[in-house]
Amino acid sequence: MSDYSWVTLATNDTYSLGALVLARSLRRVSTNHNLTVMVTPGVSAAMRAQLASVFNVLEEVNILDSKDEKNLALLTRPELGITFTKLHCWRLTQFSKCVFLDADVMVLKNCDELFDREELSAAPDVGWPDCFNSGVFVYRPSIETYNALINFALSQGSFDGGDQGLLNQFFSDWATKDISRHLPFIYNMCSSATYSYLPAFKQFGQNVKIVHFIGTAKPWLQYLDSESRHVKPSPGSEHLQGFLQLWWDIFCNDVHSTLSSEMAGLAGAL
Amino acid sequence: MSDYSWVTLATNDTYSLGALVLARSLRRVSTNHNLTVMVTPGVSAAMRAQLASVFNVLEEVNILDSKDEKNLALLTRPELGITFTKLHCWRLTQFSKCVFLDADVMVLKNCDELFDREELSAAPDVGWPDCFNSGVFVYRPSIETYNALINFALSQGSFDGGDQGLLNQFFSDWATKDISRHLPFIYNMCSSATYSYLPAFKQFGQNVKIVHFIGTAKPWLQYLDSESRHVKPSPGSEHLQGFLQLWWDIFCNDVHSTLSSEMAGLAGAL
């Protein structure tokens, strides 16, 4: 088996639905690598069972483990909570290389070539494009790096209060040093790009390999007509119709049937 | 004298006001290089005189010169008009290297180091960041390149109908080939970035060297209180207050006094 893994994170049952669709989207394109999901205590036992049926590895992570003095220090910085949780991905040292994917991304085409890249490879952010977007990144698990990141976070904080600001400050030469660490935007096509520069989306959109539903237009918050199984995007997200429909098609075909009715109810009108 | 030049373009008197402020902003930061403005017949004689008083070189360019068969072919593609006008910058072969600047940019700090870069260097666009923004770019004047660009435009068109789409298709390895051709975003900070990722603007904003008023929030379209000389940004542009005020300060102090009342009236309430 490969010693590479895709890695995602879910801190609750709702984001777990995203993780389930993400995993199915990776299976659909026949990835050769492992799927790992990190969960916190906020994910229910029933949902963990679902996750375990499609992910190869399920890792429980706990940001407030009082046995760890670094995490004790964190108690004074509650805003760094989710940030620190994502950093746990560096502790997955059973793998030699990983690609982290937010739970709100969906893979459209096989992207196994991403594992040829080195740490830290990521695509530009659409807000301030000398920062990378931390929804998709290639990295090497390492306890040393993990500790350095935690210490950096505790001493410097994060300029945006999240993992993206922290990782950009830590890997601060990303914008200027090595073009091979710039993933093409098609590996992390932020959904807002489809309207902010529509001609580019029309020109390059068919090449997109990974779509990222940044911001509030999360697929599981959209309305699905349960008869027709057509998604009705909320106002302002109409341009994402095609991608949202694919997310829901995967959800309905590959995920929904195995969920209990209670879990299914977390998503849209189902 | 330097054989390098800053180059801008104005096709009418309104954009000429932008060019005048741009030129003054370059003088304020004591650039060592020439200032060139390309004008089309739409720029009045009085305005040309103003431009000539601050630019070293004023070049008349005419996109519809019927003696040129390539331009005849263009008559069937009217949407490429402004695009082709910008391409004329490659014909300024009296200079060995140039930096093109849109007339809606303002230079905040000396940027003469840009001339150390090679063609084609530019900063990422905020809409689709694997495209560069064509409001600021380093290039080498060359008739050969000019002809290649015209032929390319006539055969391929431009995916966005403008110069940015065309230049990105022509210099299509920008995103992937050479990191030194990626200008840091601080050399073309698109004004929309100040709200789309505010924490990054707070973190990096003090380093900005060139601000670019993309889209409809052109400085000369904002309302200036003529008593207090304070700009009142139109709704949606409030976050640009500081940059807009600087533009107007330069306009009022360095440009306005030399304009006829008719020309001054093109800008805001003056």
Ligand SMILES: O=c1ccn([C@@H]2O[C@H](COP(=O)(O)OP(=O)(O)O)[C@@H](O)[C@H]2O)c(=O)[nH]1
């Ligand atoms: O309450 C939360 C918020 C975030 N996340 C994880 O952290 C990632 C980043 O958050 P999000 O995608 O919502 O941020 P955005 O991409 O919209 O900036 C998510 O995809 C999840 O993997 C989570 O598990 N629970």
Ligand SMILES: O=c1ccn([C@@H]2O[C@H](COP(=O)(O)OP(=O)(O)O)[C@@H](O)[C@H]2O)c(=O)[nH]1
């Ligand atoms: O009517 C026009 C439109 C554009 N331009 C020139 O072309 C540049 C690009 O247009 P603009 O800056 O309006 O486009 P944006 O940056 O908003 O996409 C301008 O800055 C000017 O130099 C011009 O001279 N006249």
Ligand SMILES: [Mn+2]
């Ligand atoms: Mn995300």
Ligand SMILES: [Mn+2]
């Ligand atoms: Mn412009």
